[in-house]
Amino acid sequence: xxxxxxxxxxxxxxxxxxxxxxxxxxxxxxxxxxxxxxxxxxxxxxxxxxxxxxxxxxxxxxxxxxxxxxxxxxxxxxxxxxxxxxxxxxxxxxxxxxxxxxxxxxxxxxxxxxxxxxxxxxxxxxxxxxxxxxxxxxxxxxxxxxxxxxxxxxxxxxxxxxxxxxxxxxxxxxxxxxxxxxxxxxxxxxxxxxxx
Ligand SMILES: Nc1nc2c(ncn2[C@@H]2O[C@H](COP(=O)(O)OP(=O)(O)O)[C@@H](O)[C@H]2O)c(=O)[nH]1
Ligand SMILES: [Mg+2]
Numbered sequence: 001x002x003x004x005x006x007x008x009x010x011x012x013x014x015x016x017x018x019x020x021x022x023x024x025x026x027x028x029x030x031x032x033x034x035x036x037x038x039x040x041x042x043x044x045x046x047x048x049x050x051x052x053x054x055x056x057x058x059x060x061x062x063x064x065x066x067x068x069x070x071x072x073x074x075x076x077x078x079x080x081x082x083x084x085x086x087x088x089x090x091x092x093x094x095x096x097x098x099x100x101x102x103x104x105x106x107x108x109x110x111x112x113x114x115x116x117x118x119x120x121x122x123x124x125x126x127x128x129x130x131x132x133x134x135x136x137x138x139x140x141x142x143x144x145x146x147x148x149x150x151x152x153x154x155x156x157x158x159x160x161x162x163x164x165x166x167x168x169x170x171x172x173x174x175x176x177x178x179x180x181x182x183x184x185x186x187x188x189x190x191x192x193x194x195x196x
Contacts, residue, residue: 006050008063010173012166013084014070015108016093017101021126024156025093026067029166034157044083045069053170063170084115088173091165092149093124096135109147118180120172122150122165129155 014022023045028034030047047067052060070083084090092108094101105123112121125140127133137153144151150172152165 006062006064008061008174010063010065010088010170011068011086012065012089012091012169013068013087013112014091014093015084015112016091016124017095017098017104020093020095020098020101021154021156022091022093023069023071025091025124025126025154025162026069028156028159028162030067032159034159043071045071049166051167051170053167053174055171055174058174061174063174065166065170080111081115084112087112087116087119088177089120089122089169090116091122091124091169093126094135095127096125096133096153097127097130099134102135102139105143106147109149118176120150120169120176121147122152122169123147124165125151125153126156128153128160129157 014026016022024034026047030049045068047069049065049067050062051065052062055061068083068087070080090112092105092112094105096102102125109121109123112119123140123143125135125137140151140153143149150165150168152161152168154161154165156162
């Protein structure tokens with residue numbers, strides 16, 4: 001796709017506890033790959049994805065997402081806020097084999113919506129391929145109702161629901177921006193900036 005045909009650009013941030021699969025979801029989506037190894041990179045990395053979505057009543061829309069992936073858990077609120085600022089969407093990921101990561105979703109949600117109240121949020125139950133699953137699907141469905149977020153069950157390992165999730169997020173974000181009256185020109189929201 002030629003760059004000049006891209007009409008929308010969005011920033012997405014990946015949130016959630018350590019080792020839940022944030023990097024793996026992004027990598028699966030942008031590179032189509034997966035690694036069993038847990039490599040904790042330092043700092044923030046960006047990945048790009050260009051896609052065409054079919055929006056009802058609007059036809060095909062060419063979009064680019066800048067996916068922000070923060071390694072480690074930022075202890076400083078200010079760093080976290082800067083990382084989140086300007087996002088049109090977020091994924092809050094938990095690991096279905098570790099209930100504590102599910103219990104922390106509410107806190108991630110509050111932190112994020114304080115900074116980006118108009119963004120579209122998806123809560124993601126990841127690692128559904130694992131046989132030692134402890135958090136049942138019903139828990140995620142409750143979160144979806146309580147918080148009014150999107151909810152997906154994914155596996156970055158097998159690729160289950162990964163593309164569907166990101167595509168749906170983009171569609172919802174396009175509709176939301178229209179609702180909010182944000183113009184249809186190229187939205188350079190969330191252009192990567194230096195953090196420190
Ligand atoms: N079985 C399984 N393992 C996963 C999945 N997603 C991530 N992992 C593994 O979980 C570990 C942490 O993943 P990573 O993406 O680095 O987590 P992050 O710290 O949230 O970015 C790695 O060893 C991954 O291979 C998944 O869907 N299924
Ligand atoms: Mg990571």
